[in-house]
Amino acid sequence: MSEIKPNDKGSSEESAEEQDWAAAKAAFDNLKSNKPRPPKPKNAVTIAVSSRTLFNMKAERKIFEEEGLEKYVAFQQEHENEPLKPGPAFPFVKALMNVNTQLRELYPDNEELFDIVLMTNNHAQVGVRLINSINHYGMLRRDLTIERFCMTGGKSPIGYLKAYLTNLYLSKSADKVIQAIDEGIAAATMFTPDTEQELSNTQLRVAFDGDAVLFSDESEIIVKQHGLDTFFEHEKHFENKPLAQGPLKCFLEALGKLQRKFYAKNERLNCPIRTFLVTARSAASSGARVLKTLRSWGLEIDEALFLAGAPKGPLLQKIRPHIFFDDQMFHIEGATELGTISAHVPYGIGQKYHKGKLIEQPEKKE
Template structure:
């Protein structure tokens, strides 16, 4: 046969057969030698199991079978089992396995003969009731939303924004994102709220009825990295954030189930009040006063809401935080609950949880009443009004004309509800209370 005839008769089958025959002649030592040169760190010198190792393994299998599984086996049984698995399955074996799988699936379908469960209207109503109960449990927390510029002192960063524009501001924040921001007006208040939460968890493990802090900011989300880093630096327990990238965060307060919104911007406070959300303007009553981080202190100016109540009885329309707008009937005036009353009632429930555990004297929530102008009659009305919200006043100061400035410095309230402090900022809402 000439070379030309050989190539004429040579086909793909012959090529594959030649490759297979050649591959059979390649030894393991040849492969190891090649890999040692190409990739030595992944090559190994394994030459198979030693005979004594195999014998020990077989004996171990026999010991487990006899001692732990209570089987009567010996080494020959183990060898027979291994040899049976070493053999290639025949077509008959494969067909038998397929028949076994089909029988197994049919048996499973036969067991699924029960009809789908049908729910009655009563059962569906109960299911929805349980779902609503679960959702309401997650909403038991008293949500306090605080603005980023209130929690942290961002005056320097704000100056960059006003002088150099948004992009310079964002760049500065990104360049300094690992530097913690300075503490702001609301910092001590946040620490006091965390103290209340810590004590509640001690007395009521697993309870959801605590303060839940949300950081609200109209900053870009990229700036939020520095905010979160600052929160972690100071060890604050804030896990909820709202970063709106230039739009007003007021639009999202209801989505976060906000009970009280705190900001240093009176306009934002007014907007929140107009949405029916309790809000307060943060400002210093006395910059030299050191506020407690171990006790939440709330003070009320009793004169303000007593005067408003008297105006309501006379039929004068007011838009206050405590009493609310009036609805006139034929013979009397019915005041609605004020914007802040819902928050104060929730605060009262937390206060009572400490009292229930005989912790009245060690309660981390302390309520103060200051009546500056009135005497005992005004003080009595104020005490009863606050009590109607579910709050117990711990300390009351009826001054009957004495100045209250020194007293406020001594108390150091985190929140001072004074409806006569700020002037109205809109026709629908008045930011008339101070928060330290």
């Protein structure tokens, strides 16, 4: 059966309307062919970000806390055509887009890409402003389309993270991050730096602490409970025994998977992903076990920086990562003061200490 077109009069000559119809259909078909399909979640590296990490919603949050939910939603609707300002995760997400651009150039049909999910407990009525803000900053484009939203209407979104096959969750809520880590998902609480730094537009730069971030907190437990001398002896004795994995090991693994896509095309030197280990460990006394652990996992780190207890902030200021992960707020504070976008990983024994002092834990109610 022949296709029925509008105003088909059976004439052999095409009318102006028929020509318009054909042109519109051709343009639509061309659009479909030029826009790659979003990657299947099972193949992608999925990053879930909250609306308050992607955008600066400090003023809106104040309305919510002081005037309540209804006033907050009304404010968002009244200002839905005003784009929100970038938040702490914004440069990180833009860097992910740039990696995707380069991956698509090498592998046009590749589905091993970064995929962003906006994971928020906002109400659906706020969604229009979030979508308009994403559009304003060009985040709905062929390199990486933020098409997957999860708006839970005031309820915690943590229960959806596994369903979205999340590789990393970033939030401003420490409670939600702790819940995510308890569910076995790499997660961190984001902090906005005190000053802005110019970051790379061509390379994603990710810096990790070691113990209680990439690795378990077993070594930190020894330091806190028995001191440095016992720690050094322990590390030397167990130098050839790999450390247990920490909460962000799986994210480093996901980054390595994408890095190898570039290596396979002889693009190691031009790889747009660069990873850094920035640890307070000493290289001579406790560094070998760290490097041997990474080797046993089949993982690479581009730069390993052992500071032997020196402050991390000045070095991170030189690295200029799009995100820095650490389990101790002491290091997070020092990094943000000098302009580094930082993310706290609330994991392990370090959460009981601040600036080396034991924090009194509230007694649990029976």
